[in-house]
Amino acid sequence: MPYVVAALIILTVVCLLNLLLTFGIIRRLRGQSGGHHDVPEDLTLPAGAVVPEFTATTTAGGAVSRSTVSGGVIAFFSPGCGACEKQLPRFTDLARTLAGDEDTPVLAVLHGTMEETRDQLAALSPVVEVVVEEPDDPIGTAFAVTGYPSFVVIDADGKIAATSYTLDRLPLPIVSAARAE
Incomplete structure (x- = not known):
């Protein structure tokens, strides 16, 4: 025993x-x-792809299209997305930095209803043009967005120069300049 x-x-x-x-x-x-968890880089069209034509209306009533965002940065956010909440303040800082630069348009696209995106809209609308759209609406479809957050830099010809799920991974001078301020 x-x-x-x-x-x-x-x-x-x-x-x-x-x-x-x-x-x-x-x-x-x-x-x-x-x-960081493994996050696929292909949350939108890949770098080098030409963005299809699209038109949409901002929450302020302005019109946006491929030609109005060429040469700029577009961010895609979704309500209830933890990673979006972390990136949102950094994106608003970037938007403030680029606000006076008419050659670099900045646009935020919120995926959801006006009610669902209310908090994100309140944070973004004072500093950047915002479009609120539901699934299968023009901008998300044009960029083939499959995950959030997604950041896309478009060159002057309407081609995607870079994409990422975080601003840190965009190897561009405009993002570096925004970080320095």
Whole structure:
């Protein structure tokens, strides 16, 4: 009988050590990933693709089209998206930086209803043109948006110069200039 008790105690200690080591490995792996999960880069049309023609109306009543956003930056956000909430303040900073530059249009597209996007609209509308659209509306369809947030830089010819799910991953001078301020 004493051997059974000793075996159970040893087994319990070994199981606890195994559990502690497992938690340590998980913690180390989380630290190595930098907190980022694998996010596909193809959340919109790829770089080099020509943006199809589209037209839409901003919440202020203005018209936007491929020609009015060429040479600029478009951000796509969705309500209830945690990553969108993290990127929204950085995008508004970028929009403020570029506000006086008429050669670099900035547009935010909110995916959802006016009610669903109310908080994002309140944060963005003072600094940038905003379009609120539901699924299958013109801008999201033209850019083939499949995830949020998505940031797209369009060259003057209407081609996509760069895309990303975070502003940090856009290797462009306008984004670097916005970070420096």
